[in-house]
Structure formats: C-alpha cells, structure tokens
Amino acid sequence: MTALPLRSMLFIPGDSEKKIAKVADCGADAVIFDLEDSVAIENKALARELIAAYLKQTPRGARPLQYWVRVNPFDTGLTLDDLAAITGGAPDGIVQPKTNDPEDVRQLSHYLDAFEVAHGIEPGSIKILPVATETAAAPFSLGEFAYAGLERLVGLTWGAEDLAAAVGASTNKDANGEWTFTYKMARSLCLLAAHAAGVEAIDTLYVDFRDDDGLRASSREARAEGFTGRLCIHPAQVAGVNESFMPSADEIGHAQRVIDAFAANPGAGTVGLDGKMVDIPHKKQAERILAQATAFGAI
Numbered sequence: 001m002t003a004l005p006l007r008s009m010l011f012i013p014g015d016s017e018k019k020i021a022k023v024a025d026c027g028a029d030a031v032i033f034d035l036e037d038s039v040a041i042e043n044k045a046l047a048r049e050l051i052a053a054y055l056k057q058t059p060r061g062a063r064p065l066q067y068w069v070r071v072n073p074f075d076t077g078l079t080l081d082d083l084a085a086i087t088g089g090a091p092d093g094i095v096q097p098k099t100n101d102p103e104d105v106r107q108l109s110h111y112l113d114a115f116e117v118a119h120g121i122e123p124g125s126i127k128i129l130p131v132a133t134e135t136a137a138a139p140f141s142l143g144e145f146a147y148a149g150l151e152r153l154v155g156l157t158w159g160a161e162d163l164a165a166a167v168g169a170s171t172n173k174d175a176n177g178e179w180t181f182t183y184k185m186a187r188s189l190c191l192l193a194a195h196a197a198g199v200e201a202i203d204t205l206y207v208d209f210r211d212d213d214g215l216r217a218s219s220r221e222a223r224a225e226g227f228t229g230r231l232c233i234h235p236a237q238v239a240g241v242n243e244s245f246m247p248s249a250d251e252i253g254h255a256q257r258v259i260d261a262f263a264a265n266p267g268a269g270t271v272g273l274d275g276k277m278v279d280i281p282h283k284k285q286a287e288r289i290l291a292q293a294t295a296f297g298a299i
Contacts, residue, residue: 005292006030006155006200007245009068009129010232013038014047020054023065027238029229030066032095035082036073044078048085055089063092068129070095074104080111087115091126093154098162099130101141102148109152128152129202132193133186134162142193155200157231158190191226203227209234219244247289252299255286 010028012019014035023031033051035044055067069091072078075098083094096108105128112126128150133139145156160183164172172183179187187204194201203222206215215237219230223245230241247255261271262283270279293299 005228005245005295006066006202007229007296008232008238008241009202009229010235010238011038011070014051014069015039015043017050020050022235023054023067024058026065026235027242028065028232028235029242030068030092032068032070032231033086033091034070035078035086036070036097044072044081048082052086052089055086055091060090060092066092068093068095070097073098074107079108083111083115087112087121087126088119090119090121093127093129095157096128096130097159098134098138099132100135100138102144102150105130105145105150105153106148109150112152124151126152127154129155129157129200131159131162132156133158133160133190134166136163136166138163139186139189142189143196145193145199146196148197153197153199155202155228156190156194156197157202158187158204160186160204194228195226200229201227203230205231205233206237207233209236212236212240216240216244246296246298247293251289252293255289255293258282258286259290 006029008028009030009032010023010026011032011034012023014020014033015038020033033054035047035051039047051069058067069082069086071082071094073096094108094112096105099105108128112128113123115121116123116126130153132142132145142156145153160172160179163183163186167182169182172180174180191201203219206218208214219241222230227245229245232238232241257273258278261273261278262268265271270277272278290299
C-alpha cells in the first residue's frame with residue numbers, strides 16, 4: 001500500500017499550465033498529470049515540458065499531495081519519451097494505461113530502474129498504478145498480479161471507455177445508466193485482484209462532474225464493496241470522493257469496540273458484541289477502518 005490511502009486521484013491535463021498551477025490547493029490525495037488522452041499529439045512535447053518543470057519546482061518532501069503522471073501506452077511508441085522527460089522531477093508514481101498483464105508493469109519498472117539511477121532518485125521510489133482493464137486481453141490476467149512480485153505496484157484501477165472501444169461496443173451502460181455485464185465483470189475482477197495482491201483498489205471515473213449527489217452515492221457504494229479510492233475528472237468531485245471514502249464516526253466507534261472486545265479476550269477467535277458474534281474477519285475489517293481513520297487524522 002501507499003504511505004497514505006489514495007482516496008482521490010484527480011486528472012490534470014498536462015498541457016494546461018493554468019490547471020497545473022492550481023493543483024496544490026485541489027484537496028485531492030494525488031493528482032495525475034496526464035500525457036495520454038487529454039493531450040493532443042501536437043501538444044505532447046509541451047505537456048512533458050510543463051509537467052517536468054512543475055515536478056522539479058516542487059520536490060519530494062515539499063509536496064502537499066502526491067504527484068503522479070499518466071504516460072502514453074506502450075503501443076504508441078511514446079512511453080520512453082514521456083519517461084525521459086518527466087522522471088528527473090521524481091514523480092511519486094506512474095499511471096500505466098492499457099496494461100495487458102503484469103509483464104507490462106515489469107517492463108515499465110525496468111525502465112524506471114534505469115531512469116532512477118540516471119537521475120539519482122531513490123531506487124524503487126516511483127510507484128506504478130496500472131489501468132488494468134482497457135484491452136480485451138487484460139481482464140484475463142488480473143489474477144496474476146497477486147503472484148507477480150511487483151514491488152512498485154501500489155494499486156489497480158480500471159477503465160470502461162477503452163475496453164468498450166477494444167470490443168467494438170456501442171455502449172457500456174444499460175437503459176438505467178448502470179454498467180452492463182462486461183464492465184461490471186471487469187470492475188469486480190479489478191477489485192478482487194487488488195485485494196489479492198494487497199494493494200489499493202481504485203474505482204474508475206464518475207463522468208458527470210455536475211452530479212454531486214450521484215457521485216457521493218456511487219462512491220459510498222464503491223467503498224462498501226471494497227474499493228479504497230476513486231479517480232476524479234474534475235476538482236469539484238474531490239471533496240465528495242474524499243468524504244465518501246472516509247469511515248464515518250459510527251464506523252470508527254464500532255471498529256474500536258470490535259478491537260476492544262478481542263483485546264479483552266486474548267486468543268479468542270470469536271467474541272460477542274451487542275448480542276452478535278464477531279470473528280477474525282470482522283477484526284481485520286475493524287483494523288483497516290481504524291488505520292485509515294488514523295492516517296487521515298480522524299482519530
């Protein structure tokens with residue numbers, strides 16, 4: 001896992017100097033400077049320059065949040081140019097789009113090994129977040145991340161738009177605006193794979209940034225399912241996502257009581273609480289809740 005849970009990761013177009021200048025006050029746990037979809041091919045070089053300059057003027061240790069970069073995928077032939085331009089600024093991590101399998105992550109990690117040495121950056125300190133469902137082949141490899149031994153891997157996230165394009169789908173939503181089966185399956189596999197690998201499970205974008213109520217409801221449901229954070233497409237989404245992925249005061253209180261009940265019964269596998277039996281899985285969930293609350297100063 002990352003040093004702090006990544007509740008919110010906000011995309012910032014890499015070719016927008018105005019938007020880049022505002023990231024320190026955005027309130028997100030991380031920003032993702034984008035070199036991929038939001039940047040036209042003719043603006044890639046400019047985006048690299050702007051991102052590199054910003055990273056260098058705000059070195060690690062002086063950053064109010066994590067600074068990530070989404071590079072272009074391997075099949076574009078642009079990945080190495082992206083990395084060569086921005087790694088000197090020591091980004092906290094790289095978002096890897098259109099990841100097919102753990103071997104793609106391993107290849108990116110090898111590139112980062114070399115760039116870290118070249119720039120005098122702590123080895124292994126640039127982390128990787130793959131977007132792990134954007135090709136037709138990718139979902140079949142998700143379970144392999146648990147056994148791949150990828151030390152830079154801090155999470156898995158998923159995307160529906162590129163997957164829809166990959167399979168020639170005309171839509172990925174049903175008449176009620178819900179994901180159709182293929183995308184529900186990809187999302188669930190991503191969630192399971194992340195937990196199997198012991199890393200963050202980051203839900204995909206909620207595209208209607210004007211619908212705060214819908215965003216919050218969707219994010220609360222995602223957290224209840226086991227997702228630990230969410231990608232954001234607009235600064236207006238950050239507060240809602242942060243709040244939705246934080247445990248409530250009632251949850252924190254209950255979690256503490258679960259821990260206290262087990263502490264009062266050393267060695268017990270099951271204890272009684274409020275007329276119900278709670279066991280080791282409940283204890284583990286309580287520990288996760290308290291760890292997250294502690295990380296963000298809620299207790």
